[in-house]
Amino acid sequence: GQNIDQPTEMTATEGAIVQINCTYQTSGFNGLFWYQQHAGEAPTFLSYNVLDGLEEKGRFSSFLSRSKGYSYLLLKELQMKDSASYLCAVRDRGGYNKLIFGAGTRLAVHP
Amino acid sequence: ETGVTQTPRHLVMGMTNKKSLKCEQHLGHNAMYWYKQSAKKPLELMFVYNFKEQTENNSVPSRFSPECPNSSHLFLHLHTLQPEDSALYLCASSQVRQGADTEAFFGQGTRLTVV
Numbered sequence: 001g002q003n004i005d006q007p008t009e010m011t012a013t014e015g016a017i018v019q020i021n022c023t024y025q026t027s028g029f030n031g032l033f034w035y036q037q038h039a040g041e042a043p044t045f046l047s048y049n050v051l052d053g054l055e056e057k058g059r060f061s062s063f064l065s066r067s068k069g070y071s072y073l074l075l076k077e078l079q080m081k082d083s084a085s086y087l088c089a090v091r092d093r094g095g096y097n098k099l100i101f102g103a104g105t106r107l108a109v110h111p
Numbered sequence: 112e113t114g115v116t117q118t119p120r121h122l123v124m125g126m127t128n129k130k131s132l133k134c135e136q137h138l139g140h141n142a143m144y145w146y147k148q149s150a151k152k153p154l155e156l157m158f159v160y161n162f163k164e165q166t167e168n169n170s171v172p173s174r175f176s177p178e179c180p181n182s183s184h185l186f187l188h189l190h191t192l193q194p195e196d197s198a199l200y201l202c203a204s205s206q207v208r209q210g211a212d213t214e215a216f217f218g219q220g221t222r223l224t225v226v
Binding site: 004008033035040041042043044045048087089091095096097098099100101102103104 | 115142144151152153154155156159161166167201205207212213214215216217218219220222
């Protein structure tokens with residue numbers, strides 16, 4: 001079966017660091033994506049990992065361990081505008097760029 | 112316009128109505144997708160089109176009927192829907208190429224309410 005787990009909700013303080021975890025058990029794996037989705041808006045791409053290790057893009061970093069079926073998204077220097085849902089998605093090996101999503105983590109950033 | 116645009120943004124329809132959702136991508140991609148996003152549930156892949164050919168139908172009920180007339184346009188025709196079909200319907204596109212697929216780009220979605 002296909003299973004992607006991430007916490008439902010998290011809260012953090014402006015200026016702090018937060019780590020959002022994602023674990024997956026899928027029949028195939030061809031990369032892992034993180035998307036950000038503000039309420040009522042389109043999901044937007046944040047990061048992509050296909051090999052083990054850390055990918056850094058400004059305030060956002062994402063880590064992957066394929067042997068553990070585990071990824072995290074690290075957000076530094078949190079801003080109020082980072083309040084959003086963060087979606088973890090695994091690309092299926094079957095081709096055509098099909099994505100299997102987790103239910104998303106709703107992050108609330110407080111002053 | 113750039114990116115992926117969807118119309119309408121909001122739609123309320125009765126269970127006996129017929130309506131269509133429209134999606135257009137201006138990115139030159141060769142693959143388009145319909146996803147369903149229900150409250151507190153993961154995005155569910157419904158249909159995949161690659162070069163206008165449907166390559167995936169994820170056990171979607173026949174009351175949802177996709178159409179892809181060309182690689183830039185995608186429709187979702189709706190008829191005799193049920194209240195549980197109320198959700199956000201997201202369209203996406205990507206460039207599929209051997210070993211180097213791009214990330215998926217999403218539209219803002221159509222918020223559908225079935226009454």
